[in-house]
Amino acid sequence: xxxxxxxxxxxxxxxxxxxxxxxxxxxxxxxxxxxxxxxxxxxxxxxxxxxxxxxxxxxxxxxxxxxxxxxxxxxxxxxxxxxxxxxxxxxxxxxxxxxxxxxxxxxxxxxxxxxxxxxxxxxxxxxxxxxxxxxxxxxxxxxxxxxxxxxxxxxxxxxxxxxxxxxxxxxxxxxxxxxxxxxxxxxxxxxxxxxxxxxx
Numbered sequence: 001x002x003x004x005x006x007x008x009x010x011x012x013x014x015x016x017x018x019x020x021x022x023x024x025x026x027x028x029x030x031x032x033x034x035x036x037x038x039x040x041x042x043x044x045x046x047x048x049x050x051x052x053x054x055x056x057x058x059x060x061x062x063x064x065x066x067x068x069x070x071x072x073x074x075x076x077x078x079x080x081x082x083x084x085x086x087x088x089x090x091x092x093x094x095x096x097x098x099x100x101x102x103x104x105x106x107x108x109x110x111x112x113x114x115x116x117x118x119x120x121x122x123x124x125x126x127x128x129x130x131x132x133x134x135x136x137x138x139x140x141x142x143x144x145x146x147x148x149x150x151x152x153x154x155x156x157x158x159x160x161x162x163x164x165x166x167x168x169x170x171x172x173x174x175x176x177x178x179x180x181x182x183x184x185x186x187x188x189x190x191x192x193x194x195x196x197x198x199x200x
Contacts, residue, residue, distance in 0.1 A: 028062035032091035104172035
C-alpha cells in the first residue's frame with residue numbers, strides 16, 4: 001500500500017490534487033476540507049493515502065492526517081459506505097465531529113453528507129459505535145490501535161450538558177457548530193446559549 005506521498009503540488013482542484021513524487025505525478029482524491037487547507041500549486045505537501053482497488057477502478061485517496069485516514073477506513077468498512085460516500089462524510093464534517101456524532105448516536109448528523117440518508121446514517125452509528133465509543137479505532141484491518149480525537153474538551157462538554165438534562169444527541173448537535181479548541185466552560189456556555197429554551 002502507498003502509505004503517504006510527499007512532493008510538489010502540480011494541480012489542485014476542489015476534490016482532487018496531483019502531487020509529483022520522484023518524477024511521477026499521482027492524482028489523489030481528497031475531502032473538500034483537505035483541498036482548501038493544502039498550500040498553493042507548486043508548494044510541497046504531504047498526504048496520508050489510501051489505495052482503493054475495485055473491479056472497475058483503482059483510486060488513491062489522500063488525507064491531511066493519519067487520523068483522517070483511519071476514520072475513512074472505518075467509514076468505508078460500513079456496509080453501503082463506499083469511498084465516494086466516505087469522502088463526502090469527511091468533506092461535510094471533520095474527523096473529530098464524525099467521532100463525536102457516532103459516540104453520541106447522532107445518526108442525523110451524517111445526512112449532511114451527499115449520498116447519506118437516514119437509514120445509512122443509522123447503520124454508520126450502529127456499526128461504529130462500539131469502536132469509536134470506547135475512544136479506540138479497533139478495526140483489525142488497520143493493524144493498529146489508536147486514539148480518536150473525540151475526547152478532551154468536547155467530550156467533557158457533552159457530559160456536562162447531559163448532566164443538565166440534554167440528550168447526547170442534542171449536546172452533540174450544539175457542540176458540532178463550535179470550535180473544539182475552546183475551553184470546556186466556553187463550549188458549555190455557547191452550547192447552552194444555542195439551545196436556550198430546551199431545558200427540561
